[in-house]
Amino acid sequence: MSAKVSIPAYGSRQNWIPRRLEDFGDSGAFPEIHVIQYPLDMGKTKAKASNAIAVQLDAQGDVKFDLIARQATRSNNKIIYSKYTDLLPKQVNEEDPDLVRPDTETIKEQTEKTRKALEAIVSAKVSAAMPVKAADKQAPAQYIRYTPANQNQCENSGASQRIIRMVEVQRDPMSPPRFKLNKKLPKGPPSPPAPVLHSPTRKVTVKEQQEWKIPPCVSNWKNPKGYTIPLDKRLAADGRGLQSVHISEKFSKFSEALYIADRKAREAIEMRAKVEQTIAQKEKAKKEEDLKQLANQIREQRSGIKPLKEDKDVMEREEIRRERQKERQRDRAIQRAAPEKRTQLTKEKERDISEKIALGMPNAGFNTGEVQYDSRLFNTSKGMDTGFGDDDAYNIYDKPWRETENVTNTIYRPSKNVDKDYGDDFDEALKTRRFVPDKGFEGADKVAARESGPVAFEQHEDFDPFKIDDFLGNLKKRPNEDESRSSKKKK
Known part of the structure; x- marks a missing residue:
């Protein structure tokens, strides 16, 4: 049972305020109470519609969270990727009839329809933009069979059916437009934001x-x-x-470069000091040597010894000795390094041109400047690809070299007088004077060759190259001169 609502009597409603529907009863408001009143909820604004979306489930029983992305979209045919499965590659079945490429006739029909639709759109826009345009072409008349619902003799002149001819009304091309077409419409909602796949929440450190x-x-x-x-x-x-303090690496590079430059400068200064010290020592030694030579010259002048003049012949002989010494050193080096090379060089040097021709050596001096080819290599039908030879044959040459000439008779066969030739060469080698210089000394007497016995040396009677005898003779004469000088001083 509901509690009965008691409404105060008129005149005693000073502190009473109606708040519920039951306070009003079946009547209207209370004008003596100065508050906002809504009897029977008349005039009360209804609550706004909620934006909450009803929970919907998919075929697997999961909640469709992508409905939030579709809420502001006008068309339900818009494709929205909002699930994890949309990121996975789609399996394409080649036998699916929806994925089969249409035939040529279907492609032509669709192309023609598309072309006509585009032409209609373009022509409509062009004609609308023109200030004066021709009248639109009327559509053909349509005939419609009309059957009224009331089949009565009193209606429709008793006719059960009528033929109606439907014709489009002629439109005046100069008439102004009936509707305002440039009205700005509010823009639709933008595309929904791309779904962000958030990582699971983790504790804040x-x-x-x-x-x-x-x-x-x-x-x-x-x-x-x-x-x-x-x-x-x-x-x-x-x-x-x-902000993290970041020190540039160039400071370390700069300090390292300064350190290296300082070290290089110190090394250069030390090297320069050593060079200057060495130069000073050399100059000092040179000065000392000059002073020694000057002192020797003065001493020799006082003692009466005259320096020997350099003879021209002596210089020439020294030059010849040095050349001979270099040749001997070269021969010894070749003998130690490659003795067979030395023998070969000697033989080739002493070989006659006739021997070279007989041995078939190449003519190095004859050079025409043209590339020489062996004519035997041309116009041959055999080769490695046409059957060069049998597999079991151990022969890499198919023809002898110099088939027309008898090379073996000239190279490998000794001459008839070989014993006599070698005997003559041996006798000539024994008779050769091996220790006689090629160039004699000027001013030297040609002495007959020594017959036998050891080497004998002859001494010249007046041979005194350093003039020691004259020096000793002068020393013997000086005591008498000194005595005479001292006696003169005493007087």
Whole structure:
């Protein structure tokens, strides 16, 4: 049972305010009560429609969360990718009839329909833009069979059916447009945002919490309250603690370059000092040598010894000796390194041109400047690809070399007088004077060759190259001169 609502009598409703539908009963409002009243909810604004979407499930029983993305879209045919399965590659079946390529006739029909539709759209826009245009072509008349619902003799003149001819009304081309076409329509909602695949939530670390702490803004100029602000808080408001101090690598490169330059400069100074010291030592030694030579010259002049004049013949002989010594050193080096090469060089040097021709050696001096080819290589029907030879044959040559000439008779057969020739060469080698110089000394006497016995040396009677005898003779004469000088001084 519902509680009965008691409404105060008229005149005693000073502190009573109607708030429920039951307070009004079946009558209207209470004009003596000055508050907003809605008897029977008349005039009360209804609650706004909720934007909440009803929960819908798919075929698998899962909630369709993609309905939120489709809420603002006007057409339900719009494709929206909002599921994980949309990211996976689609399996294409070649036998699917929807994926089969249409035939040529279907393609032509669709192309013609598309062309006509595009032409109609373009022609309509062009004609609408023109200020004066021709009258539109009327559509052909249509005939319609009309059968009325009331089949009565009193209606439709007793006719059960009528033929109606439908004709389009002629339109005046100069008439103004009936409707306003340039009305701006509100834009539709934009495309839904792309779904973001969020990673699962994780606990916030202490470091992240400290990084999210934003220090209070402390002014460097104003402090109206007169608070004592710690220095760390004042510096934290500057934001310098949020930036990582990055020192450029070029500082280290610059310091290293300075260190290397300093070291190179020190090394250069030390080297320059050593070079200067060496030059000074050489100059000092040269000066000492010059002083020694000068002292020797003065000493020789005082002693009466005259320097020997360099003879021209002596210089020539020394030059010949040096050349012979170089040749002997070269021969010894060749003998140690490659003795067979030395023998070959000697033989080729002493070989006659007739021997070279007989041995078939190439003529190095004859050169026509043209490329020489062997004519036997041309016009041959045999080769490696046409059956060069049998597999079991151990012969790489099919023809002898110089078939027309008897080379073996000239190369490998000795001459008739070989014993006599070699005997003559041996006798000539024994008779050759091997230790006689090719060029004699000027001014030297040609002495007959020594017959036998050991080497004998002859001494010249007046041979004194250093003039030691004259020097000793002068020394013997000087005591008498010194005595005479001393006696003169005493007087």
